[in-house]
Amino acid sequence: MTDLGTPVRTAWSARGWAVYLGWVVITLDGSALNLALPTIAKQLQAQDGGISWVVDAYTLPLASLLLLGGSLGDRLGVERLFRVGAVGFAAASVACALSPAIGVLIVCRAAQGVFAALLVPMLLALVGKSFTDPRHRSSAVNLMTVFGGVGMAAGPFLGGLLTDTVGWRAVFWLTAPIAIAAASLVGPADQEYAAHQRFRFDTAGQITGTAGLVALAAGLIEAGNDTPGGLVWALLAAGVVLLGAFVVIEHRSITPMMPLKVFRSAGFTGAVIGGFAFQFGAYGLQFFLAVHLQAAWGVSALTGGLLLVSFAVGVVLASAIVNPYLLPRGTRPMILIGSAAAAFGTLALLGATGAERWWLLVAAEFMIGAGTGIYSTGLNKTASTSLGAQNAGLASGIYNTARQVGQSVGIAVLGAFAVAHDGRAGYLAAIALVACCAAAIAATELRVRRAAFA
Structure with missing residues (x-):
């Protein structure tokens, strides 16, 4: 036990399994879907641009909201945000599996990206705060890598197998029960983190930071498509300007979303x-x-x-x-x-x-x-x-x-x-x-x- 009464967890505890399964969900989803994309395009009669957005609609909110997700975890509770992210991701996966049209699937993929942005930063956050013994913490970090590798290795095989035998919708059904299992294993908040802090949202920082990352990510993604060059450059320029404004705002903010002092480390x-x-x-x-x-x-x-x-x-x-x-x-x-x-x-x-x-x-x-x-x-x-x-x-x-x-x-x-x-x-x-x-x-x-x- 620690001085505050928190149990000393091992890397193989229920909390550890919650982290590993959460990481498997993310890596498995990304690696399994690629082989299903041609079948999705054919069955849902999607154009080339539409099917590319099945991937892009997930990437954009994930890239742009990770920082917000990490900040919310420190303020609202890491365990709570982990559960919200995992359950929300499972629900969005089910919605993807039931999508009747390519437009609906794209919207549901965007929802997956939003909940992934809540889940992903909580994984390392749980490791950092839950394993007080340095040996167990090191083992947990290493096991995250192992399970992530398993997800990457299994994804292409399972994605191809399910697409060819059951259908592409099974790829999305695959991750839902794993995400629910992760949410059920995380457990309640530790005593010293249970009290939720009152806080003020850094509205200006969140808007400029999120919009800047969305614009930058969209510009980079669309640079590989047949998007007109002027639009690509406009997106990239907007991203740079907005991220520059974000840095200035964070420097002046009383309650910044990303305190610049962290980079003193x-x-x-x-x-x-x-x-x-x-x-x-x-x-x-x-x-x-x-x-x-x-x-x-x-x-x-x-x-x-x-x-x-x-x-x-x-x-x-x-x-x-x-x-x-x-x-x-x-x-x-x-x-x-x-x-x-x-x-x-x-x-x-x-x-x-x-x-x-x-x-x-x-x-x-x-x-x-x-x-x-x-x-x-x-x-x-x-x-x-x-x-x-x-x-x-x-x-x-x-x-x-x-x-x-x-x-x-x-x-x-x-x-x-x-x-x-x-x-x-x-x-x-x-x-x-x-x-x-x-x-x-x-x-x-x-x-x-x-x-x-x-």
Whole structure:
């Protein structure tokens, strides 16, 4: 027991299972849906732009509302927001499964994104505040990575299997019971966090921050579609201006949604930068390769998914075997070793120039996944603990916002390389950029450590 009467939980407690299942819901939903999209387009008679918004309608609210979700968690209770997010996500998933038309499905996907924005920042927040023993906290962070890898690995198989045998609607039914189970396992709020604080909403900050991220994310997403260039640039410019206004407002606000003083923590700032580079490189690369393999190698979507599954296998095995050894030694070796392995695997892709080199692609993806599983656990732990338990929701919201924005930027930029007229030049540029992301993660960690001891 702690001094305040809070039980010392283990990583395998009910609270831990709530976190792991919540993360499985998010990773499984994202990885399973892709294989169902062509069938959805055919059965609901969707145009190309309409089916792309089945994905985009989820991404936009998730990217833009994560910070608000994290802030609300600290004020209204992390456990309460977790339950609202999980149950709401389950309800939206059921609505998606029952959608009679593409327009209804898009609206329901947007609702999924809103509730995911409440759920995702609560995952790391629960880890940061619930596991008072550093050993159990480290194990919980590592198990999040393991279960996330399982969700990523199982998603393509289950998505393809359910779509071909039961129908695409079963993909949405898949996540609903898991989300309900997560909500039922989280339990009541700990005593020291049970009292809800009275607070004033940072209305101006929330409007400018949310609108800025929506505009920026929409511009990046639409840059990969057939949207007129003028509209894309207008969205990007509006996003930059609004986010600039958001920073000014937060600097002057008495009750800011994102207190800028949190960036005085070198460790937290490094984790935020690393989180952006992590999602840009690791997940942007998976999107790029999925497109590249079909366009350049001529493989089917399912075959491409099978070739890339070694990434998720690498994440799971590294998290299960390597991380328990490295976690007691701190996050620095995890971030440095993991980013080095990811960079090495990325550069190995330079040799995977055709279908006859499929084995090199599989091996490189495994190495990238293993490195990602190691360094992402280090980043997650740093982000969840750097600002203390009372700011766990805020820290998780900022960190996950950086990750989601990084993923959106990565998909937009690397997606452009994937459809470049000069396929080889686009491939080389994408690989070089992703390798630079891994190097940036290591460089940021080294700089953070120097600043901490200066």
